[in-house]
Amino acid sequence: MELSxxxxxxxxxxxxxxxxxxxxxxxxxSGKINIDEIAYDAIRNxxxxxxxxxAVATTAGIMAVKKNFEIIPMCHILNITHAEIKWKINDTPxxxxxxxxxxxxxxxxxxxxxxxxxxxxxxxxxLLTVYDMVKAVDKSMVISDIYLEEKDGGKSGHIVxxx
Amino acid sequence: MELSxxxxxxxxxxxxxxxxxxxxxxxxxSGKINIDEIAYDAIRNxxxxxxxxxAVATTAGIMAVKKNFEIIPMCHILNITHAEIKWKINDTPxxxxxxxxxxxxxxxxxxxxxxxxxxxxxxxxxLLTVYDMVKAVDKSMVISDIYLEEKDGGKSGHIVxxx
Amino acid sequence: MELSxxxxxxxxxxxxxxxxxxxxxxxxxSGKINIDEIAYDAIRNxxxxxxxxxAVATTAGIMAVKKNFEIIPMCHILNITHAEIKWKINDTPxxxxxxxxxxxxxxxxxxxxxxxxxxxxxxxxxLLTVYDMVKAVDKSMVISDIYLEEKDGGKSGHIVxxx
Amino acid sequence: MELSxxxxxxxxxxxxxxxxxxxxxxxxxSGKINIDEIAYDAIRNxxxxxxxxxAVATTAGIMAVKKNFEIIPMCHILNITHAEIKWKINDTPxxxxxxxxxxxxxxxxxxxxxxxxxxxxxxxxxLLTVYDMVKAVDKSMVISDIYLEEKDGGKSGHIVxxx
Amino acid sequence: MELSxxxxxxxxxxxxxxxxxxxxxxxxxSGKINIDEIAYDAIRNxxxxxxxxxAVATTAGIMAVKKNFEIIPMCHILNITHAEIKWKINDTPxxxxxxxxxxxxxxxxxxxxxxxxxxxxxxxxxLLTVYDMVKAVDKSMVISDIYLEEKDGGKSGHIVxxx
Amino acid sequence: MELSxxxxxxxxxxxxxxxxxxxxxxxxxSGKINIDEIAYDAIRNxxxxxxxxxAVATTAGIMAVKKNFEIIPMCHILNITHAEIKWKINDTPxxxxxxxxxxxxxxxxxxxxxxxxxxxxxxxxxLLTVYDMVKAVDKSMVISDIYLEEKDGGKSGHIVxxx
Numbered sequence: 012m013e014l015s016x017x018x019x020x021x022x023x024x025x026x027x028x029x030x031x032x033x034x035x036x037x038x039x040x041s042g043k044i045n046i047d048e049i050a051y052d053a054i055r056n057x058x059x060x061x062x063x064x065x066a067v068a069t070t071a072g073i074m075a076v077k078k079n080f081e082i083i084p085m086c087h088i089l090n091i092t093h094a095e096i097k098w099k100i101n102d103t104p105x106x107x108x109x110x111x112x113x114x115x116x117x118x119x120x121x122x123x124x125x126x127x128x129x130x131x132x133x134x135x136x137x138l139l140t141v142y143d144m145v146k147a148v149d150k151s152m153v154i155s156d157i158y159l160e161e162k163d164g165g166k167s168g169h170i171v172x173x174x
Numbered sequence: 175m176e177l178s179x180x181x182x183x184x185x186x187x188x189x190x191x192x193x194x195x196x197x198x199x200x201x202x203x204s205g206k207i208n209i210d211e212i213a214y215d216a217i218r219n220x221x222x223x224x225x226x227x228x229a230v231a232t233t234a235g236i237m238a239v240k241k242n243f244e245i246i247p248m249c250h251i252l253n254i255t256h257a258e259i260k261w262k263i264n265d266t267p268x269x270x271x272x273x274x275x276x277x278x279x280x281x282x283x284x285x286x287x288x289x290x291x292x293x294x295x296x297x298x299x300x301l302l303t304v305y306d307m308v309k310a311v312d313k314s315m316v317i318s319d320i321y322l323e324e325k326d327g328g329k330s331g332h333i334v335x336x337x
Numbered sequence: 338m339e340l341s342x343x344x345x346x347x348x349x350x351x352x353x354x355x356x357x358x359x360x361x362x363x364x365x366x367s368g369k370i371n372i373d374e375i376a377y378d379a380i381r382n383x384x385x386x387x388x389x390x391x392a393v394a395t396t397a398g399i400m401a402v403k404k405n406f407e408i409i410p411m412c413h414i415l416n417i418t419h420a421e422i423k424w425k426i427n428d429t430p431x432x433x434x435x436x437x438x439x440x441x442x443x444x445x446x447x448x449x450x451x452x453x454x455x456x457x458x459x460x461x462x463x464l465l466t467v468y469d470m471v472k473a474v475d476k477s478m479v480i481s482d483i484y485l486e487e488k489d490g491g492k493s494g495h496i497v498x499x500x
Numbered sequence: 501m502e503l504s505x506x507x508x509x510x511x512x513x514x515x516x517x518x519x520x521x522x523x524x525x526x527x528x529x530s531g532k533i534n535i536d537e538i539a540y541d542a543i544r545n546x547x548x549x550x551x552x553x554x555a556v557a558t559t560a561g562i563m564a565v566k567k568n569f570e571i572i573p574m575c576h577i578l579n580i581t582h583a584e585i586k587w588k589i590n591d592t593p594x595x596x597x598x599x600x601x602x603x604x605x606x607x608x609x610x611x612x613x614x615x616x617x618x619x620x621x622x623x624x625x626x627l628l629t630v631y632d633m634v635k636a637v638d639k640s641m642v643i644s645d646i647y648l649e650e651k652d653g654g655k656s657g658h659i660v661x662x663x
Numbered sequence: 664m665e666l667s668x669x670x671x672x673x674x675x676x677x678x679x680x681x682x683x684x685x686x687x688x689x690x691x692x693s694g695k696i697n698i699d700e701i702a703y704d705a706i707r708n709x710x711x712x713x714x715x716x717x718a719v720a721t722t723a724g725i726m727a728v729k730k731n732f733e734i735i736p737m738c739h740i741l742n743i744t745h746a747e748i749k750w751k752i753n754d755t756p757x758x759x760x761x762x763x764x765x766x767x768x769x770x771x772x773x774x775x776x777x778x779x780x781x782x783x784x785x786x787x788x789x790l791l792t793v794y795d796m797v798k799a800v801d802k803s804m805v806i807s808d809i810y811l812e813e814k815d816g817g818k819s820g821h822i823v824x825x826x
Numbered sequence: 827m828e829l830s831x832x833x834x835x836x837x838x839x840x841x842x843x844x845x846x847x848x849x850x851x852x853x854x855x856s857g858k859i860n861i862d863e864i865a866y867d868a869i870r871n872x873x874x875x876x877x878x879x880x881a882v883a884t885t886a887g888i889m890a891v892k893k894n895f896e897i898i899p900m901c902h903i904l905n906i907t908h909a910e911i912k913w914k915i916n917d918t919p920x921x922x923x924x925x926x927x928x929x930x931x932x933x934x935x936x937x938x939x940x941x942x943x944x945x946x947x948x949x950x951x952x953l954l955t956v957y958d959m960v961k962a963v964d965k966s967m968v969i970s971d972i973y974l975e976e977k978d979g980g981k982s983g984h985i986v987x988x989x
Contacts, residue, residue, distance in 0.1 A: 018215050022884050023230045023307070025891075027908035029850060029934050042317075066392035067186045069511050070573045071501050074400075076514075076647060078245070078900045079571050079576055080892055082299055084234050088892055088905050092612060093516035119518050120275075123907060128306050135298045136319075143246050143291050144186070150325075151259050151335055154205075154298075154313055155318040172314055185395050188402075190419035192361060192445050198681060199705035229881035232674050233736045236891075239677075240732055240740055243403055249401055251416050253740050255775060263379045281679050286418060349633070351558045351728075353745035355687060355771050367645075392510045397573050406729050408567070408578055408625055410560050410634050410722045414729055414742050419513050440749050449744060454632050461624045461643075469572050470512075476651075477661055479642040480531075480624075488639075498640055510887050524844060549954050555718035559899045564774075565840075566895050566903055577905050581938060582842035675882045675959070694969075719838045720911045723899050730897070734951055735958050736886050737830075780958050787969070788897055790987040796838070797897050802977075803987055805952075816964075821957050824966055 025085050031123040036164035040130035041115040042157035044138045050149035051110040064144050068114075069096040072137030075148070076118055077130045086128050089150070093119040094129070096137050114138050125167075127159050187286070188248050194286040199327035202219045202321035203293035204278040205320035214249075214293045215274040217263070227307050229278075232259040235300030239281055249291050254280040259300050277301050280325070290322050351411050354429040357449040362490035366456035367441040368483035376475035377436040380426070390470050394440075398399045398463030402444055405455045410456050419445040420455070422463050439484070440464050451493075453485050502650035504607040514574050525653035529619035533627045540599040542636040543589070553633050557603075557611035561626030565607055568621045569657040575617050582608040583618070585626050602648070603627050612658075616648050666687035669717070669819045677737050683775040688816035692782035693767040696790045702801035703762040706752070716796050718784040722764075724789030728770055738780050745771040746781070748789050766790050777819075781812050827903035840900050841957040851979035855945035856930040859953045865964035866925040869915070871901040877960050884911040887952030891933055894947045901943050906936075909944070911952050927955050930975070940982075942974050 052159045053063060076094040079084045091110075099113040116133035118126040138154045145152065156174055187259065196271035209217075217227060245247045253311040281289040290294040301317045319337055326332045372380075380390060381416040406412045422424065425439040440460035444452040464480045482500055489495045535543075543553060558642040568576045588602040602650065605617040605622035627643045645663055652658045687716045694816040698706075706716055727748040732738045751765040768785035791808045797804065808826055861869075868955035869879060891909040895901045914928040933941040952968045959965065971989055978984045 022911065023226055023881060023888065023912070024884075024911070025888050025906065025909040027303040027910075027934065028194065030937065058587070062184055063392050064269055066389050066512060067396050069513075070393050070396040071245070072574050072611075073512065075245060075931035076571070080597050081889070082234070082238060082241070082245070083303055084230055084889050085253055086304075086307060087907070088577070088903070089512065090579065091516035092576070094510065094514040094518075096513070107918065119516065121518065122262065122905075126311065128302065131305065131317075132299075134300060136295075138297055139291065139298060140248075143248060146290065150322065150330070150333055153337065154294075154320040157320075158315065159313065163207055167313070169315055174316065179744070185422065185424070186399065186416065187393060187395075187422070188399050190445065192418035192447065225405040226881050229675060229878050230885050232676075233882050233885040234678050237733070237736050244400070247400050251414070251417070253416065253742065253774075255675065255739070257677040257820070259676070259803065261676065282679065284681065285416075303815035342625065348750070349552055349718060349725065350721075350748070351725050351743065351746040353747075353771065355744035355773065361565075389512055397571070397824065399544065401571060404571070407726070408558055408560070408564060408571070409629055410726050411629075411632060415742070416742065440506055448742075449678070453635065456644075457631065458534065458625075458628055462621075463627060465617065465621055465624060466572055466574075468620065469574060472616065476648065476656070476659055478647065479621075479663065482647040483643040485639065493639070496639055503918075539680050555715050555838060556722050559719050559722040562838065562840050563896070565917050579905065581842065581844035581902070583840040585839070587837070587839065605866075608842065610844065634925075641982070675878055715838055719899055723897070727897060732892060734886070734893070734897070735955055737955075737958060771923055774883070779866065779961065780954065783949075783957065783969075787954060788947075791947055791950060792898055792900075794946060795900060798942065802974065802982070802985055804876055804973065805989065806946075806972040809969040809972075810967065811965065822965055826968065 023085060025115045028123040033121055033123055034164045035085050035121055036125045037119050038081060038125060038127040038130040039115060039117050039160045040134045042111060042134045043111045043113045043136050043155055045109050045111050045153045046145060047149045053148050064141060067144060068137045068140035071140040072096040072133040075087040075095050075136035076129045076133040079129045081126050082132055083162050087124050089120045089122045089126060091118060091120045091129060094133065102103055102107055112141060114174050125162055125165050131157060131159065186248060191286040192193040192297050196284055196286055197327045198284055200282050201288060201290040201325040202278060202280050202292040202323045203297045204275045204276060204323050205297045205301050206318055208272050208274050208316045209308060210272055210312045210314060213308045216311050223249035224253045227304060230307060231300045235259040235279055235296040238299035239292045239296040242292045244293050245295055250287050252283045252285045252289060254281060254283045254292065257296065275304060281325050288325055288328050290325050294320060294322065327328045338443050349411060354413065354449040359447055359449055360490045361447055363445050364451060364453040364456040364488040365441060365443050366460045367439060367484045367486050368460045369437045369439045369466050369481055370467050371435050371437050371479045372471060372474035373435055373475045376471045379474050390467060391424050392467035393395060393470060397466040398422040398442055398459040400441045402455045402459040405458045408458055409454050413450050415446045415448045417446045417450060417455065420459065422459065424497045438467060451488055453488050455483065457483060463494060507604045512574060517576065517612040522610055522612055523653045524610055526608045527614060527616040527619040527651040528604060528606050528649040529651065530602060530628050530649050531623045532600045532602045532644055533630050534598050534600050535634060536638045536640060539634045541622045542637050552584060553630060557629035558634060559586040559631040560620045561605055561622040563591050564625035565618045565622040570617045571621055572617050575611050578611045578615060580607060580609045580618065609628050610657045614651055616658055618650050620646060620648065623632045675737060680739065680775040685773055685775055686816045687773055688773050690777060690782040690814040691767060691769050691812045692784045692786045693812050694790050695763045695765045695807055696793050696796060697763055697805045699753040699759050699761055699801045699803060701774065702797045706802050714745035716793060717750050720792035722783040722790045723729050723792040724748040724768055728781045728785040731784045732795060734784055739776050741772045741774045741778060743770060743772045743781060746785065751820045764793060776808060777814055777817050779814050783809060838900060843879050843902065843972040848936055848938055849979045851940045852934050853940060853942040853977040853982060854930060854975040856928060856950045857949045857953050857976050858874040858926045858928045858970055859956050860926050860968045861960060861966045862924055862966060865960045868963050874955055880913050882959060883952045883955035885932055887911040890947040890951035891944045893937040894944045897947055898943050902939050904935045904937045906933060906935045906944065909948065927956060936945060940977055940980050941979050946972060946974065957977040986987050
């Protein structure tokens, strides 16, 4: 086994993908933010244009997908062909009377390496943006379960993860 | 109640902090990444310079703290005076035989608004970087429990959260 | 008369503001985009969430305000305390049967130099983003009348421009 | 009709171009800045190296072409093969005794989507930079007529706009 | 002795400057690029607007001064009040028949930490830009003698270095 | 002879590579930093985790390779397939009792233009980062001998430089 980001001296490096094939790559990552009832009501409240919280967070997430190579040091610059963020608010509170908002980020590219980091960064930044926009009313939010749901393309083929 | 990021028409805005006082602001955020035994062994393995995984991830996290205003749309540019990332590997596996690596990000500034988003973004990016560097050996990692442990300074005073 | 961005050899420089006083600075810039009837209908159409066009463009404009120092070479980094974008759709067509959407960007900071470029860049990027989001239905749009409506603070005092 | 940047829920997305063909894309955008006689004289004045105003603005415009994907949220990262800025000073004053400086930005790439936003952003930033460099002597400048003159390549073929 | 960028575990950190005083900071860095006679002639040649090579490189250097905190991982964001680049072409060839172009970068800010890295990064990027613009005619250029000429402000006082 | 970055009016431009062939491009650049004995001992000292100085500097260098197109104005965006930084500490002092640390940056891509600027920027930023991390103990460091060791691919073929 080897960690492909390291050379023989243990120094980090951007792994050499020059001999890998260009194939269509897809990755889907997801995560959630757990908010209290006051934040949930504020988001669901008719007087607040809910769409905007998610519009800003969606915009941030998509911009982060494209900026991933500047955020995660060893990631390659990739010409992303598609990026999308989807949201789902769970209207049933959990046992603590709190609510989950789920976020999913789908990324595609034609490239020599996969887009899982782009999708994971996209979903993380989208959730952090929700946090930022709602933190005036809830200071106890928690972001969790950020993981790769699915990826396809490249040597490792089709991978599906379940939590 | 109001979501301070929105104006009367529901459009997002960067909240006006021009009349707030400059005070010393501190925020501590934390999170964790859950990895399988193979990844844990690779990191703990003597042949791999473990320090480097964390050195790259620490560097990425600190750079993200400074870049937070470019990542989270409504955050202010702040002159951060201190940023630090701390790591803890839990050597006891959980009930699924997996291991947690905990990450903490401490940020300070003298400013008109707090640094919680900087700390949360720092810890998220540091954990995503660990993910990136280890993903060749483990494709099932999960990042969780990203939350604000503590903040101080400003109108809302000292806040401590427990999971 | 002298162009303050140039030194004695004609080389560009970032003007020295080290001896200027920190005062509250405000700037308001505006501009408009002229679109055809199909684009106007698409934006006004109930099936399209109009809010989102402006939410994305508002987000882009505010992020551009903060990024201004990286876009306009000789501008200073300023700790913006407030940034806001406002929109107005004119529902009366002009003599060519086309419609104007007006955009205004308000920026404030406490600093040694003004924020007019931040406001002008904010309004330009917000309008360019509308262009981008609507260009699939209208390839003839024109962005015009980008100017400084008003500024205050600093040596030159209160300035008001009319078109 | 549909606005291709939106999914079925009205959330913004980066449109999927993965199935589009790679073709040579060209776009030419232009715009102008209207300045007063004092600014015009300062630029035309022998003691001021005029070239530098345009050299800085040209540099800014070309850098903005490359940075377009970070400025306009839903734009793709494209490997630009050519970017160029051209200037023309009109030495005949308009009826208000003011002068126009015209700017044109030409961009090319081989890609799955067009470069009109790159050209429009390039011309906008180049003109904003002229504004910034001249604003010490003229606070009444106006940037107008930013539009796509011409584009070629891709599904929509050759498009020519006239003001 | 201690390297102030490291915490007790050897992890990198952004050093805590929260208790340092805000003072006026100045730094001057310089460096040179050594070019062959063909490149020298091309730059000195009347048909080539020499000013432009330096105008682009000056612009790049000043932008790099402002971007320093995004380039050098542990540097603080500072509100630079002044940045300037100066050039000197040595018209006397060295013993190898080659020519030196000297570059100097002056940076000032009011802050809690010095601006030497900003000046050093500014001079490095300015010289790299000359390299880039001239490399079509000379592939043997060498950049050398990048060092801090002088700094002032802060605890360590006035420092002057000679090569 | 012509400087390919300039158009007929002397304005800078990003050179047109649209008709060049995509080939594998490799570039190796190197440089060195000269430090005093105290800095050398600090880096070699067992109590200081030397690896981290180089890990942070390596990370910075690799990130700079990817960011090169945003730093050097006329460089193209390239999809780098490989980037690596290598270090060598010379343990024999020079005649002034000082020590050299050598740095090498290897970059590869499949593209229409070469990666020499990416390699030169990578090595410069890596050395500047060493400077930044060690400057608390040595204020007299000098960075020199930044040059292109070798490049291959493209029209100009295999080029090797010696100092």
